[in-house]
Amino acid sequence: MGDDSSRKRKVRGRKIRRDRSTKEGRRAKKELARKASKAASKNGDSPLSDPAAVAPEPFVETDAVTALRDRITGWLEADQPVHLIGPTGCGKTALALSAAVTRGRPVVWLNGDEAVDTAALVGDHAGGERYKEDDRFVSGVSKQTEIVRERWVDNPLSVAVREGATLVYNEFSRSDPAAHNVLLSVFEEGVLERPGKRGEDRTIDVHPEFRAILTSNDVEYAGVHEQQDALLDRFVGVHVDYYDAETEREIVRAxxxxxDEAVETIVNTMRTLRDDLDLVVGTRAAITAAKGLAVFDAKRNGKSETGEFDDELLTDVFMDVLVPKIAGDGPDDVSTLRSRIAESV
Ligand SMILES: Nc1ncnc2c1ncn2[C@@H]1O[C@H](COP(=O)(O)OP(=O)(O)OP(=O)(O)O)[C@@H](O)[C@H]1O
Structure with missing residues (x-):
């Protein structure tokens, strides 16, 4: 991604919100919506989300961002599931959600982790429903029968394929590959098998509008669980790298x-650290550092939003942001990190 590619930029939503309370209010609302949808799926309610509810906010669109998103939506239009692969914190999730929103279909969100098995994807029996039938044979003589009916609850994948939703499966490589066997027939034959389900409706025909975007951290993709080749072959892989400097500035600013000068200092420092350190320093690190600096600098100087930061403050803040990445290493590594950050600053 070159710097040229970001000259024309537009920002979805408001670019910079000066009013902190509005910002916090919106964030709180979004968090609530997330929790609500999580709670809904736990209760067996629909995991379908309205695209507007999952739109990443703020979402900065520079030429670089738009070009990548167009690649994703283009492949989806060509009926290909897309696998976004890239380093931590480079913007995969934001891109995946934005592409899903662009399609305008309902969105189903899934987060990969060790606990995800076939039932978590497809559905499960959620205990029995008990009810009593009361038969009155003749007056004065009655027979009560207790009937237990099995209740099946569809999980996100079943709902997504049936409703023609866009499935966003975040960090899918963190899940056990065995859980993904059901995906093969979805992409190969257009049929989803629900292994635990009894009866004629054991399979679901995949809706023609069903599409999937999967994301993986490039290190974990190779290292955590090796997903089966047969499945990976079904996806196109779009490699996402860190954005160009101008795009990263726009993102932090949003x-x-x-x-602007303060943002420039932070992004330049972050990009230098990315080159100098053997650590993954994503755009998220710059956003976190900027949030901290906005507070600490205001406390130290009695005002915020200055363009220049004290070197020691900048070092302290980046140290706090990056030290969790070497947690578990010895005190020597911690002090080496500190001196390397100080040098870069
Ligand atoms: N185009 C964008 N506009 C606004 N913010 C963005 C954009 N892209 C990324 N971000 C922000 O950058 C941070 C990292 O992005 P995101 O979470 O999408 O990265 P990721 O690659 O999915 O990270 P991880 O691998 O850790 O899940 C987030 O705070 C996100 O809001």
């Missing part, structure tokens, strides 16, 4: 209320 998340934090700071002057």
């Amino acid at each position: 998340h934090v209320d700071l002057e």
